[in-house]
Amino acid sequence: MQKYSIFTLARNAANYHKGWGLAWRSPEPKSEYDIVIIGAGGHGLATAYYLAKRHNLTNVAVVEKGWLGGGNTGRNTTIIRSNYLQDESAAIYELSRSLYEGLAQELNYNVMFSPRGLFMLCMTEHELRGFKRHAHANRLSGIESRMVSAEEVKRKIPILNVSPTARYPLLGALYQPRGGTARHDAVAWGYARGADNLGVDILQNCAVTGITRRGGKVTGIDTVKGHIKAKKVAIVTAGSTTLLGDMAGLKLPIESVTLQACVSEPIKPVLDVVIMAGTVHGYMSQSDKGELVIGGGADEYNNYSQRGSFPAIEHTITSLAELFPIIRRLKMLRQWAGIVDMTGDRSPIIGKTDVDGLYLNCGWGTGGFKSIPGSGLVFADTIANDRPHPIAEPFGLNRFAEGRLIDESIAAGVAH
């Protein structure tokens, strides 16, 4: 692998940038792998990377229906935070957030992690009380997170409308100083390049059509490019998890709905933190290009279309226009949607299944991007050792039958 540095940049500049090699190969599928990961999004690629890097398992393939990072990894609003209420959630999201801190160095790929600070606005007394509880829980979990006053929020975000005539008054905010954003595509590309360099085959345009089993044990997958034998198969396909689960006869507590986002035309810097407003269902940050990146609540009904419904995006925009009056005349450049896999308790499912050798990592719902490094790390460990990683253990599929939910349905009060 060609190392990216100031020296290689200078050397290639002297050569008019004609000498850069490809970042990863496009190999033909082998007939057999030790481990096949279905889904080359952030979570799948991170899993492959950590399998190779930390467990020396390199006879691994990542198969992908379309192009890598083309699903939710390339469709989210790139927010990274870990100020979750439940201990189990705080552990995995904080692991993930802390891995983001060193990810660019680890991967030798600039993922543009920007811990610019994240404010979750409180606009009702109940929200204020709820977030105070979050702040205390976070402190007990060792996560830097605290309440700030409305005055402090206004000082930090001058464009915020805190007028007493606003529909919802600002009462304060939950502040995570090391929360922020990263470049979503770069996270997928960085993990892909890292995994490929360690010997992992990334097979794009290779849709899976079946999961073959014999005697309760997984034996491989059928794909549009033929059968691939595998000792272990991992499903990491977010919104399409149910479709893959059906191939292996799994009963899953998942519903697929669309989550929309949009970006405005680029403008000069007006917002240097991430804002989330749960009461009115909207969140916003400004990208390095100057676009305002906007997201809101998920659509209401089951939907595989990757398009989304107008009322949901209208609701988000009206809320944000009320919060930030200066954005009212901005034009939107692009709007899109991803299919998110929602579980009953809004927490992910990580671990083994009833089928021997079949692993599941799904249900991240609206919180998938921020959890990519941590999810990949604990899932790789789970696959390599055929037992749940301690941080992944509470997130097993069995919790739904045991009634042991990890309730994060009000974690954000809004899609996150």
Next chain:
Amino acid sequence: MLLIKCPICDCEGDETDFHYGGEGHIQRPTSSNPDKVGDEAQRDYLYVRKNPRGLHSERWLCERGCGKWFHALRDTATMVISKTYLITDKPPAELKKAGKK
């Protein structure tokens, strides 16, 4: 945006005039002895969903019309609502044909 027609009061409106109620025809496991309802049956009732890509039977509330619940058959990929029927009706034949489960 979905355009929906209530099969009870014949009101037609867009999706904001209605309220989505999730998958239809889910039956609560019952027994005179609650101990006989297993954890798996309870899980299936509370959490497990068919979540198909294609024909989906679902419940809608005619929120700004007659206020009654009804069923709709909707394709989750194309958004086409091919049929609406009463809340007490059995699952229609086309659902069984499309459904693998």
